[in-house]
Amino acid sequence: MWLEAQRAFQSTVVGTNDTIAPHVRAAYGPLANRIAVYRNTVQQSLIDVLATAFPAVQRIVGARFFAALARDFVRTRLPDVPQLSVYGVHFADFIASHEHIRDLPYLADVARLEWARGEAYFAADAPVFDPAVLATLEPEQLASLKLKLHPATRLIASRYPIHRIWAVNQPDVTEVPAIDMSIAENVLVSRPAYDVIIRFVPSADATFVQAFSQGRSLGEAAAEAMGSHPEFDLQTALQNHFIHGTFASMAAA
Amino acid sequence: MSELNLKAFAAAVAGAVAVASFAAPSFAQGMGGDTKGKEKCYGVSKAGENQCAAANGAHSCQAQSKVDMDGNEWKYVEAGSCAKMGGKTQAFQGKGMMPEKKGG
Structure with a gap:
């Protein structure tokens, strides 16, 4: 009986029904109002969590559309764990499959970027790789060196210009320019200290970074990037990775 | 190699x-180094704020109108910045419920 009441309450609070009705005493005013208190607390709180985690997505579609989208998501998905900072991990996939978003095929990737930003923020703190140790190595040793990606590092590859879309939808941007949606962009997220860094990387560099996630050595990763992208600029890519903390300290491994 | x-x-x-x-x-x-004076903030405190106002059941929640919107808001996509950016991509034009902005 108690379990049944709890299930009815849950169904009512996350949905639009009133299956809780038989379990409620009538003495305290209109049932619809009383249900709304709980429903609103649960649903609006979760909608606000999504709005906090996906500000650029919200700005792209507008607050009202976003609220409708988020409410749809909330009604199909309760939090997996009691931790608001991880609520929304499935939101990008939800956007990708949503019938009202088909006109905005880039939106799911913008959501992935914003989620990666949140993941990087909450990722384990770890010291970043200090490139000074490389100065002592012979070329062969450099080539066979295995570098580990930092726990906060995330790569988002897209068929759309997601870095530009994301950048022009930041709060301080007042004039949103027109964007050529036919350009593909990759974004690399890292967090060397406490501030999340979001930057565009050329596709050659994306291949380079991806190689490390597959366990390739520095030399193998460079060869892969050059093999598929002859224009790959290893020095520029590598110095940016060192500066922005793409790799984890070897000592920490 | x-x-x-x-x-x-x-x-x-x-x-x-x-x-x-x-x-x-x-x-x-x-x-x-530069993390001095900064403090990492866990959770989403803003979203954890209780939205509910009246306990007497006379009215339920200050933000209830947001929750109570029905399907109509799907047409409000024009309120965002997507139309300014060029909105939808070429391949997807003509589908869905976006306001038509062809040639825009």
Whole structure:
């Protein structure tokens, strides 16, 4: 009986029904109002969590559309764990499959970027790789060196210009320019200290970074990037990775 | 490794190390340095605020109108910035419920 009441309450609070009705005493005013208190607390709180985690997505579609989208998501998905900072991990996939978003095929990737930003923020703190140790190595040793990606590092590859879309939808941007949606962009997220860094990387560099996630050595990763992208600029890519903390300290491994 | 010119490779790595060391890089700061005075904030406190106002049941929640919207808001996508950016991509034009902005 108690379990049944709890299930009815849950169904009512996350949905639009009133299956809780038989379990409620009538003495305290209109049932619809009383249900709304709980429903609103649960649903609006979760909608606000999504709005906090996906500000650029919200700005792209507008607050009202976003609220409708988020409410749809909330009604199909309760939090997996009691931790608001991880609520929304499935939101990008939800956007990708949503019938009202088909006109905005880039939106799911913008959501992935914003989620990666949140993941990087909450990722384990770890010291970043200090490139000074490389100065002592012979070329062969450099080539066979295995570098580990930092726990906060995330790569988002897209068929759309997601870095530009994301950048022009930041709060301080007042004039949103027109964007050529036919350009593909990759974004690399890292967090060397406490501030999340979001930057565009050329596709050659994306291949380079991806190689490390597959366990390739520095030399193998460079060869892969050059093999598929002859224009790959290893020095520029590598110095940016060192500066922005793409790799984890070897000592920490 | 056969495609890799080891000499050029080593030179590029050395160049990157030199530039990165010169550029006040983040690895030199570790987890200290510029993080002074900053505090990592866990959770989403803003969203945890209880939205409910009246306990007497006379009215339920201040934000209830947001929740009570029905399907109509799907047409409000024009309120966002997507139309200004060029909105939808070529391949997807003409589908869905977006306001038509062809040629825009």
